[in-house]
Each structure stands twice: as structure tokens, then as C-alpha cells.
Amino acid sequence: MPVKETYWEPHIELMSRKEMQFLQLKRMKHVLKYVYDRVPFYKKRFDEGKVKPSDLRRLEDLRKFPFTTKDDLRQHGVPYGILAVPRARLINFQMSSGTTGRATIYPYTRRDIELWANVMARQLVCCGVRPGDIMVNCYGYHLFTGGPGTHLGAQRLGVAVIPWGAQRTEALVEALRERRATVIAGTPSFLYHVTEVMKGVDPERDFDLRVALCGAEPWTPAMRARLNERFALRSRGGGARDYYGTSEMIGPGAGSECFVEQGIHFWTDHFYLEVVDRETGEPLPPGEEGELVFTHLSREAAPLIRFRQGDVTKVLDDGCECGRVFPRIAAIKGRADDMIIYKGAKFYPSQIEAVLLKFPEAAQEYQIVVDKTGATPLVTVRVETDRADEGLEDRVRSAFLNELLVRPEVEFVKQGDLPRFEGKAKRVVVKQ
Numbered sequence: 001m002p003v004k005e006t007y008w009e010p011h012i013e014l015m016s017r018k019e020m021q022f023l024q025l026k027r028m029k030h031v032l033k034y035v036y037d038r039v040p041f042y043k044k045r046f047d048e049g050k051v052k053p054s055d056l057r058r059l060e061d062l063r064k065f066p067f068t069t070k071d072d073l074r075q076h077g078v079p080y081g082i083l084a085v086p087r088a089r090l091i092n093f094q095m096s097s098g099t100t101g102r103a104t105i106y107p108y109t110r111r112d113i114e115l116w117a118n119v120m121a122r123q124l125v126c127c128g129v130r131p132g133d134i135m136v137n138c139y140g141y142h143l144f145t146g147g148p149g150t151h152l153g154a155q156r157l158g159v160a161v162i163p164w165g166a167q168r169t170e171a172l173v174e175a176l177r178e179r180r181a182t183v184i185a186g187t188p189s190f191l192y193h194v195t196e197v198m199k200g201v202d203p204e205r206d207f208d209l210r211v212a213l214c215g216a217e218p219w220t221p222a223m224r225a226r227l228n229e230r231f232a233l234r235s236r237g238g239g240a241r242d243y244y245g246t247s248e249m250i251g252p253g254a255g256s257e258c259f260v261e262q263g264i265h266f267w268t269d270h271f272y273l274e275v276v277d278r279e280t281g282e283p284l285p286p287g288e289e290g291e292l293v294f295t296h297l298s299r300e301a302a303p304l305i306r307f308r309q310g311d312v313t314k315v316l317d318d319g320c321e322c323g324r325v326f327p328r329i330a331a332i333k334g335r336a337d338d339m340i341i342y343k344g345a346k347f348y349p350s351q352i353e354a355v356l357l358k359f360p361e362a363a364q365e366y367q368i369v370v371d372k373t374g375a376t377p378l379v380t381v382r383v384e385t386d387r388a389d390e391g392l393e394d395r396v397r398s399a400f401l402n403e404l405l406v407r408p409e410v411e412f413v414k415q416g417d418l419p420r421f422e423g424k425a426k427r428v429v430v431k432q
């Protein structure tokens with residue numbers, strides 16, 4: 001373990017696996033009884049599935065319990081339909097970004113907010129943020145969890161936050177310079193956009209940035225390399241780090257990369273982790289890719305049991321140099337619903353991005369158009385570039401073939417022609 005690494009809660013983060021399992025089991029028994037006694041939706045669900053909270057003796061027994069889906073939440077009316085406390089105990093609401101339909105609202109008690117600040121402080125430390133840092137927070141504020149969650153954690157840790165949101169990019173470059181910011185937080189697509197407008201800036205001379213907290217959407221190793229280089233993060237011993245969470249879990253605050261940058265440590269003392277086969281629902285062993293499912297172990301307002309998050313990943317459960325007990329998951333490939341099936345090949349938008357980032361002459365902005373109006377679907381990748389030479393289309397299409405086993409059409413458009421996004425980038429357009 002590196003001597004220099006520090007931890008927010010070493011008594012938890014450096015526990016043995018056995019101690020962690022003991023803690024999880026205690027919390028899991030509690031939460032199953034808690035929702036069964038308080039939330040009519042769960043009582044009905046467990047009764048229908050013929051399971052009782054007392055059927056859980058070992059952690060593995062959780063698989064006997066039914067899943068919760070986003071549709072369940074919509075049907076039972078979040079936030080109030082799944083509430084485990086009186087409404088008067090709520091002190092906050094946040095919203096999902098609505099990537100898969102109507103946005104849903106999630107409630108927090110005072111204890112939930114305490115938990116959020118704490119897991120976020122843990123996550124920031126894990127990413128390499130330290131008290132005394134100055135952070136520009138480019139996650140959106142309002143109902144989206146990204147801005148407020150990052151803000152809470154930074155303040156808990158003792159970091160000065162500049163609450164910027166995802167806007168006014170040129171002024172932001174000035175703020176980074178003038179305030180000597182050391183940390184920048186934002187969606188990777190927005191941060192990339194920042195690097196596009198900072199013409200004439202020498203990041204080693206003009207900036208003090210060390211860590212970039214990148215999350216809320218899938219991103220790639222090539223994107224990491226670009227952000228590291230353009231913000232000169234490595235020259236100060238830091239880097240762009242993967243930063244995960246969902247509004248259903250708590251917002252950002254479910255886990256992050258450490259300095260090793262090999263997968264996201266998942267805070268399994270609060271969010272019990274399963275990766276399941278999407279078709280059969282059976283839990284999968286480490287190394288096998290499937291859908292992420294989590295169970296709240298310590299939330300108060302509306303804990304979720306076996307919630308099917310839809311994100312595609314796998315557990316990389318083989319310990320980590322940083323010493324943390326928490327298992328790691330691989331970078332999220334995308335949501336299972338985002339998978340594109342084209343001529344029998346299956347791929348995610350993040351794989352398209354990984355290919356495009358190999359071409360410095362193509363900008364990072366792209367859009368995937370899935371046209372279903374003809375007899376067979378047609379997938380076209382629209383890519384911004386001002387430097388399309390004759391052979392570029394062929395080179396890009398061959399690279400797609402190598403990576404995706406299929407060759408989508410490629411269309412080049414002028415730089416600046418594709419939409420820019422203030423929050424999460426929406427890469428796929430479906431024509432029905």
C-alpha cells in the first residue's frame with residue numbers, strides 16, 4: 001500500500017473483507033425488515049414472492065428477494081409511493097436526469113443528506129482531492145444530483161467550491177486561471193468542451209489543475225488521456241478520475257477510482273452490489289459482464305431493494321494497490337437500453353467514442369443516428385471535423401470494423417455543427 005495514500009474513514013475503508021461482510025449482513029437484515037414494515041409496496045412484493053425478511057440468513061440469500069425496477073417506481077409514484085418515513089421528515093428532493101424516460105424524483109431525510117455528504121467526501125479523497133483544494137464544480141445544480149452532491153462532499157471535506165454549473169465556458173476558463181483552481185468536476189463531454197475553448201492557454205503555466213472528477217456519462221481511456229494532457233493534470237501528480245453514482249443510489253457518491261485508475265471502487269457498506277445476467281436475473285461472478293443491481297443498506301427516506309440500474313459493467317474483484325476493501329467495477333459501458341444492435345453486432349456509444357478518439361483529425365463531438373424508417377435499420381455516425389482528407393472516411397470505417405465488427409456509415413460535418421450539451425451528452429438519435 002502506498003504510504004502517501006489517505007482515507008476519509010480508514011476504520012471502514014481498510015476493514016478486512018470478513019468484517020465488511022459482517023457489517024453488510026447486519027445492515028441488510030435491518031433494511032429488509034425496515035421496508036417490509038413501512039412500505040406497502042415492498043410488503044406486497046415480498047408477500048407475492050413468498051419471502052420474509054427473516055429468510056435472509058447469509059448475504060447470498062438476497063437473491064431470493066424480488067428486483068425493483070424503474071417502472072415499479074414510476075407506477076407506485078416516486079417519491080411518495082415508496083416512502084418509509086412521514087413526509088414531514090423529508091428535507092430535500094433530487095431528480096434523475098431522465099435519460100430513460102420521464103424523470104423521477106427522489107426524497108432525502110436529514111440522515112440521508114448526512115450520508116450523502118459523507119460518501120461524497122470519501123469519494124473525493126479517493127479521487128485525490130484534499131482539504132485546502134479549490135474546486136470549480138461544473139455539474140449542473142437545480143434538481144440534478146451532480147452539482148449539489150459534489151458541493152456537499154467538497155464542503156464536508158474542507159474544499160472551497162466555486163458553484164459554476166455547466167455554462168459560460170469562456171468565463172470558466174478565466175475563473176480557472178484567476179482562482180487558481182486545483183480541482184474541476186464535470187461531465188467529461190463538458191470538460192472536453194472547456195478544453196476546446198481554452199485557446200492560447202498554457203495549462204502548466206496558467207492553471208493549477210490537478211484532479212478532474214468525471215462522471216454522469218460513459219467515457220473512455222482516450223478521453224482520459226486528452227483531459228490529462230490538456231489540463232496538464234499529470235504534471236501535478238493527479239489525473240482525470242471516474243466518478244460514479246445515480247439518483248436512485250443517492251446521486252454521485254456510490255464510488256470512484258483511486259489513484260490506481262483501474263476501475264471504480266463501489267461503496268458496498270452503503271450500496272450492496274450485484275451484477276446480474278440481464279436475461280435470467282441470476283447473479284454473475286466477478287469478471288462477467290452484466291447489469292448492475294444495488295440494494296440500499298443505510299438510506300432512510302426510501303431505501304430500494306435489488307434495484308435494476310440498467311448500467312452495464314462487471315466486478316473486478318481482486319484487491320487494489322490502494323488497500324481499500326471495496327470491490328471495483330469496470331468503467332460503465334453504457335446503459336443496457338443504449339445498446340445498438342446493427343447487422344447482428346452489438347455495441348455501445350462509448351465504443352464509437354473510443355474509436356473516434358484515435359483520430360486527432362476528427363473532433364470529439366459525434367452523433368449516432370439510428371434510422372429505422374427503411375426496411376433494415378441504418379446506423380450513421382456523424383463526426384465533426386475541419387480536416388477530412390480523402391482517406392479519412394475509410395480509415396474511420398475500418399477502425400469501426402476492427403472494434404465493433406461492423407461498419408456503420410460515416411458522415412463528416414463542420415466543426416460546431418453538432419449540438420453541445422450543458423449536462424449529459426445525448427449521442428444517439430433514433431428515427432422511427
Ligand code: DLL
Pocket residue numbers: 095096097098139145146147214215216217218219242243244245246247248251252253309311331332333334335
Ligand atoms: O448522473 C449522478 C452523477 C452525477 C454521477 C455527477 C456522477 C457525477 P442520474 O442522472 O440518475 O445520476 O444518471 C445516472 O448516469 O445510470 C449511468 O448510466 C450514468 N453515469 C453516472 N456516472 C457515470 C460514470 C447521475 N462515471 C446514470 N460513468 C447512470 C458512466 C455514468 N456512466
